Amino acid sequence: QLQLVESGGGLAQPGGSLSLSCTAPEFTLPYLGVGWFRQALGKEREGSGCISSGDNRKYSDTVNGRFTIGRDNAKNTVFLQMNSLKPEDTGVYYCTARRTTSPSECPAAAARGDIWGQGTQVTVSS
Secondary structure (H helix, E strand, O other), X not given: OOOOEEEOOEXXXXXXXXXXXXXXXXXXXXXXXXXXXXXXOOOOOEEEEEEOOOOOEEEOOOXXXXXXXXXXHHHOEEEXXXXXXXXXXXXXXXXXXXXXXXXXXXXXXXXXXXXXXXXXXXXXXX
């Protein structure tokens, strides 16, 4: 069974929107810090944003003001709402999760031991 499952990717027009979801079949996400990362073909993986177990949020400069991370605890889900999409947002998006020492700790950077999913492809093109 997958530890994390990303879904919701697809094709969007520049300026359009997509909403990605991250679910955990064997973990309770409200207790965990969750990060969203993306990797374009041939490029390094980069962080997009994160949410702590206490619901503090951080965003990278490239997505700040356009992307929003939130929780739907009834569905054990963390989502990434992406608005005003740009072609440079194209890539495979992954969520990660970890148990943190503080409810304010937000996993903006990947670390050894993080839980990962299979990723979901986002393509922004006209």
